[in-house]
Amino acid sequence: MEPLEILKRVGERFPGKVLEVSERKPDPFAVVDPAAIVELGRFLHDDPEFAMDCLSNETGVDYKDRVEVVYHLFSYKHRHHCVLKVKLPRDNPEVATVEEIWRAANWMEREIFDLLGVNFNGHSDMRRILMPEDWPGHPLRKDFVEPLEYHGISTVRESPIIRLDQQKKK
Amino acid sequence: MYFDYGIPLALTIIGLVFMAAMIGLQKLLAPYNPFPRKLMPYECGEPPTGNAWINFNVRFYLIALVFVIFEVEVAFIYPVATVYLDWVRRGQRLFALGEMLVFLLILFVGLIYVWVKRDLEWIKKVPD
Amino acid sequence: MPLLNTLPDYVLTTKTDELINWMRKSSLWYMLFGLACCAIELMHTGGPRSDIERFGATPRASARQSDLMIIAGTLTLKMALRTRLLYDQMPDPKYIISMGSCSNCGGLFQLAYSVCDGVDKVLPVDVYVPGCPPRPEALTEGLLKLQEKIMSERWLAREKAVDAVAQA
Numbered sequence: 001m002e003p004l005e006i007l008k009r010v011g012e013r014f015p016g017k018v019l020e021v022s023e024r025k026p027d028p029f030a031v032v033d034p035a036a037i038v039e040l041g042r043f044l045h046d047d048p049e050f051a052m053d054c055l056s057n058e059t060g061v062d063y064k065d066r067v068e069v070v071y072h073l074f075s076y077k078h079r080h081h082c083v084l085k086v087k088l089p090r091d092n093p094e095v096a097t098v099e100e101i102w103r104a105a106n107w108m109e110r111e112i113f114d115l116l117g118v119n120f121n122g123h124s125d126m127r128r129i130l131m132p133e134d135w136p137g138h139p140l141r142k143d144f145v146e147p148l149e150y151h152g153i154s155t156v157r158e159s160p161i162i163r164l165d166q167q168k169k170k
Numbered sequence: 171m172y173f174d175y176g177i178p179l180a181l182t183i184i185g186l187v188f189m190a191a192m193i194g195l196q197k198l199l200a201p202y203n204p205f206p207r208k209l210m211p212y213e214c215g216e217p218p219t220g221n222a223w224i225n226f227n228v229r230f231y232l233i234a235l236v237f238v239i240f241e242v243e244v245a246f247i248y249p250v251a252t253v254y255l256d257w258v259r260r261g262q263r264l265f266a267l268g269e270m271l272v273f274l275l276i277l278f279v280g281l282i283y284v285w286v287k288r289d290l291e292w293i294k295k296v297p298d
Numbered sequence: 299m300p301l302l303n304t305l306p307d308y309v310l311t312t313k314t315d316e317l318i319n320w321m322r323k324s325s326l327w328y329m330l331f332g333l334a335c336c337a338i339e340l341m342h343t344g345g346p347r348s349d350i351e352r353f354g355a356t357p358r359a360s361a362r363q364s365d366l367m368i369i370a371g372t373l374t375l376k377m378a379l380r381t382r383l384l385y386d387q388m389p390d391p392k393y394i395i396s397m398g399s400c401s402n403c404g405g406l407f408q409l410a411y412s413v414c415d416g417v418d419k420v421l422p423v424d425v426y427v428p429g430c431p432p433r434p435e436a437l438t439e440g441l442l443k444l445q446e447k448i449m450s451e452r453w454l455a456r457e458k459a460v461d462a463v464a465q466a
Contacts, residue, residue: 130412132376139411146411150375157404157415198301199318199453201390208386212362215380 004028006050006082014040029070029083034095037071037086041098044073044082051077055102060112062142067093067116088118097123115140232289243277303456311454318453322365322391323445325354329364329388331381333371336398339431340370348434353441361388366444368437369417372400372407378414385421393448395440396423399430406430 004023007030011018017036022029032040044052052073061068071084086095097120099105109120110129117138120126128135137144146155211218250270257266288294305311332340343350344357358364361384373381385392396417399405404415417423424447427440452458 130374130376132379135375144411151379153375153378153414153419155375155411155415157408159408200300201302202300203390205386207383210383210387212360212387215361215384217383 001050001078001080003080003082006080010040010044010050010082013043027083029085031085031087034086034088037084038096038098038101040084041071041073041101045101050080051075052082053077053102055098055104055108056081058098058105058108058112060116060118060140062090062116062140064142066090067118069095069112069118071098093118094121095119096121099123114138117141229292236284236289239280240277243274246273301454303452303454305454305456307455315451315453315455316449319449319451323354323448326366326393326441326444326448327358327364328355328366328368328395329361329384330357330359331367331369331384333369333373333377334400336370336400336431339434339437340368340397343434343437345434348438350434350438350441353438353445355441361385364388365391366393366395367421368395368397369401369421370397370431372405373414373417373420374412375414376412378417378420381417382420391451393424393444394421395425395427395437395444397427397429397437397440398432399428402426402428 004021007018007021007028011021011030014036017033017040018030019033020031022031044050052075054074054076055071056074057070057072059070061070067088067090069086069088071086072081073084074081088095093116095118097105097109099109099120099122106123106125107129109118109123110125110127112118113120113123113126114128114130115138127133131139132150135150136147139146149155211222213219247270250266254266257263284290330337330340332338342348344355355366361367365388367385367388369381385394394417396402400407400413401417404410404413407413408415414420425440425444427437429436432440
């Protein structure tokens with residue numbers, strides 16, 4: 001099945017929950033209501049016609065006015081894929097976790113929490129995965145300011161190119 | 171006759187001198203800078219958590235027990251082996267053999283007991 | 299009790315120093331501290347083709363049994379604190395080789411938010427080996443440079459006084 005057809009069928013099946021199906025050429029996606037993502041995910045996983053048993057990727061994107069969480073689903077049985085998106089407000093973004101459906105979401109949601117600050121309700125192990133536990137802020141946000149030092153280690157290093165330029169000027 | 175004891179005595183003295191030289195040189199030449207972070211228990215870079223004393227499996231105790239018993243048996247056989255030839259020359263070889271076999275037989279019965287009770291198996295299958 | 303740096307410069311003391319330094323340099327046991335891709339090159343250097351063990355350097359897994367720490371790979375801020383603790387737990391005398399550009403200066407990932415730019419922000423480094431990753435021959439050269447540095451150390455004899463005239 002083509003991705004667009006999958007999304008249209010899901011849109012027909014859940015009329016109020018799929019907010020928009022974009023027919024963009026290489027990668028059509030569907031924007032889903034944040035409260036319904038678990039229901040939709042479980043339907044796509046359990047239904048034998050779609051059988052999306054693999055969450056191949058789950059990422060977050062920070063736009064200026066919103067934060068999006070993008071789910072890339074794949075089916076080994078039928079070899080088809082589709083893309084779902086969830087749009088969240090920028091301050092205190094929250095969405096339910098899909099960890100019970102696809103176990104791969106465990107670390108992927110930890111990464112989104114660490115780098116973008118999205119809280120996943122119902123996650124079994126919500127803590128930072130890349131940054132240290134007491135790091136202030138979420139690095140991939142557009143308004144993130146890097147602290148100048150961490151536990152006495154300064155995060156600034158003079159670039160050797162600047163020194164070379166100064167030497168050449170002399 | 172007492173000259174025979176001179177050889178282990180020389181060995182002991184050389185050993186003691188060697189050890190004293192090693193430890194003495196270490197006390198004279200080695201740097202020693204202890205501070206609290208250095209003396210912390212090693213846990214691969216993380217600050218240590220939990221108790222250092224843990225429960226270990228009782229199988230190890232069982233094996234050690236069985237080992238000690240049979241090791242002592244072997245230790246008793248060694249002196250018999252050294253004087254066996256004297257007994258044979260005196261014509262008492264059957265008596266010596268019989269005595270040794272009785273000793274081994276008693277301990278063999280113990281080995282059979284441990285074997286039948288399945289204490290020699292690492293994972294003891296207990297019937298449901 | 300210890301005689302460290304207490305004796306004057308007689309031939310006996312300096313030759314004993316040379317003997318001690320030769321013994322230390324010929325058996326530098328390094329701690330396997332491979333963090334990223336440079337770890338593969340570290341394993342290659344210890345492998346059969348370019349054998350670092352012919353210089354006496356054998357890998358140890360524990361910090362307590364090693365006197366050289368070869369930091370191979372990118373040091374993140376999360377790891378930097380643990381690296382400092384591991385260095386503190388090594389027994390004296392200890393040396394550090396910083397292998398690869400990630401541990402020299404942050405390397406390719408210098409501008410990243412999670413990377414500690416250079417291991418010399420947390421540890422005192424003796425030899426820097428540049429490269430991404432450095433070839434096994436380059437790391438062996440770094441080890442030989444470290445051996446030269448070790449040969450010039452003074453244990454029994456007093457440290458050379460800094461020349462006041464040269465400083466001025």
